[in-house]
Amino acid sequence: MSTPLSRPSYAAVLRVPHARRTFSAALVGRLSYGTVSLALMLSVTRSTGSYAVAGLVMALFGATSVFLSPYRASLVDRHGPRRALLPMALLYAALLCVLAAACRPGTPEAVLAVTAGLAGACTPPLGPTMRAVWAELLPDRLLLQRAYSVDGVAEELLFVSGPLLVGGIVAVASPVVGVVLSAALVAAGTLAFVTSPATAALRPAGRGKSDGPAPGRGGPGQGRALLQPVVVAAGVGVSVSAVDLLVVAFAGERGLGDGTVAWVLAALSVGSAVGGLVNGAVAWSSPTRARLPFFAAGVGLCLAAAGLAPGLGTLVLAVMCAGLFVAPALTTAYLIADESVAPGFRVRAGAWCNTAVNAGMSAGAAVVGLLVERLPLPVCFAVAGAVAAAAALVPGYRRGAARPAAGAKGAAQPSSESSELPEPSSSES
DSSP states (O other): OOOOOSSOOHHHHHHSTTHHHHHHHHHHHHHHHHHHHHHHHHHHHHHHOOHHHHHHHHHHHHHHHHHTHHHHHHHHHHHOIIIIIHHHHHHHHHHHHHHHHHOSTTOOHHHHHHHHHHHHHTOOOHHHHHHHHHHHHOOSHHHHHHHHHHHHHHHHHHHHHHHHHHHHHHHHSOTHHHHHHHHHHHHHHHHHHHTSHHHHTSOOOOHHHHHSOOTTTTGGGHHHHHHHHHHHHHHHHHHHHHHHHHHHHHHHHTTOOHHHHHHHHHHHHHHHHHHHHHHHHSOOOSOHHHHHHHHHHHHHHHHHHHTTOSSHHHHHHHHHHHHHHHHHHHHHHHHHHHHTSOGGGHHHHHHHHHHHHHHHHHHHHHHHHHHTTTSOHHHHHHHHHHHHHHHTTSOOBOTTOSSBSSSSTTOOOOOTTSSOOOOOOOOOO
């Protein structure tokens, strides 16, 4: 189902047969992830009157969602999107509706916590599955790079617009309406997604094939090949999540208003979106594994420089510069993950990167929260940046290779135009 194109572009990505329908359906489902957290937190807070209970419910919801993600992705790889993704999404939507109904005064806290944990455990991996579909649709690596860039920027916009949508809802209705809307979005989006011909052509690997190495495809080296993208994704997650609290502390030290924080964080998002689009538009001559350390180091150095900002203007500029490297780092990590595994492992590979980002963001918020009360703010910015910079030092290994894929003179290096491409199929969130 791929379309041979001599000059790949963003428009060319969406002209591929079934690409617009499949991508739009996935975005509808993924919008649920942008709305559910705020809607659920507000619903639990209002029904219980306790921030502690709301924090516990959200922690369980987030933990089961993040840490069971690779397992859920393995079900999609093994059984295919239609047999695994749709039941998962419908169960997730049903549990969100149960949570919405339970968010009323008098409901035992344990009921809310257990239901939230079960709902999080069923979160469908729409992001990793959409990226696996992109890889099936676009065996051309230049075109796939653009598709991943569009995907990453669109996902970032969903997480910006989702809370705004919930804000509009709570202005006229109860926040439980936002929870029900999240359920409806994920159910409708997933149903449209799995019925697309492009998604239907994502063939399940089967138990025997997915549990062992893929013959002739360098299976034994898959775990080592995934090390670099997963560690970099985690490092970038730590660094980016630290920005929220560090900017709040920066504004507090200088007596700036809360509105200042929003502008700085918006600059980070704008920088990331611009960086992602530029990265996708460039026909890189260097291998993906050589570019990834550069992007991770860029995030780290810019954040360290942000700690030296004398005022708001320079802080905004430094944070925006850091954002320029965020989306390229994550997009490149997903590209490496895709080229590091056999086709039957693609959803899992993307899910491991997703899990690493989310786990890194959770860890980063917790650690920086402790440091910011004990160390000068410039030092905290430097520590946050150092995590991404340190991740850049992780060597990149090609699947089946015994040496790093980048950095060693004469080593074989897979590039975005290398021969190790996803095998074309007759037909990925």
